[in-house]
Amino acid sequence: MIVRWVLTIGGLLGLAAASALTIEKIAVLKDPGHVPSCSIDPILSCGSVMRTAQAEGFGFPNPLLGIAGFAVVTTVGVVLLAGAVLPRWFWLGLQGGVTLGVVFVHWLIYQSLYVIGALCPYCMVVWVVTIPVFWYTTLHVTRWPLLVKYHGVFLTLWFVVIGLAVLQAFWSYWIS
Template sequence: MGGLIGLAASLVLTVEKIALLKNPEYVPSCSIDPILSCGSIMRTEQAEVFGFPNPLLGIAGFAVVATVGVVLLAGVELPRWFWLGLQAGATFGVVFVHWLIFQSLYVIGALCPYCMVVWAVTIPIFWYTTLHNFRLPALRKYHGVALTTWYSAVVIAVLQAFWDYWITLG
């Protein structure tokens, strides 16, 4: 499910980026206010770290994850080398997403709702791939606690970074 959700968010971000490239005056659908502003983020260097729009990485990566999910649902057992490759991709994804979170919160000063969807699905993709690959019984037992703690840390960082803005809304 995470692969499909991430793929959908990446596709929407790509369409929005193309529209912005065609028309610099275009306001993306995810630009809601000064903080929730995809347009602000899409215009930064961070939005094209490797020389092309970041969502293209998401399209490729999440398509792989979605395909793996379908293959697993079909009952196919994948070889160890494949799982290690998936681990490498998921690790790259989660590290990259956390770099983007930092950039969004503390350098750019804006949030992109579709990007936050990508954040939200990348974390459990990495987490459950890691639990599968390394078979850590203690962590498997408390997998939900670890994931909840991780999400809570991200939410606290978002609240802290934009606290001055949030308190003006009330």
């Protein structure tokens, strides 16, 4: 059951990225001149991203949602690794949460690429783990044979599309 490993590892990586973002956000709030560790160049720049309205989509820093959400995801993964069998209603609730998470992440991807014009490396870690967490939770809940059989192909195509969007959005920077 791959979902338990995806939830555990994805949850831990997402929790680490959300925690790092929260620490960097606090540092920026304390010192507006602080340059976050994830600000590498004009495109890979957490500082540019975290100073936007999109970084507080619900009126507070987005990484706080990540800390809460990824703590739940990690806990569920560990519980599954311990051998627990969770009831259908629980899985449906988890599906609802990860669906909201993946929709929000895609809104943030769009905002980063086409509105803000910068990429936050820690945010991209959140993107990279949220998608498989959503995907494998969905596969577990729905068990659609075609999706289960070709789970890796669909997931790979999903990441290829996002990768192409990143290349397209910053093409002029990459080729210069």
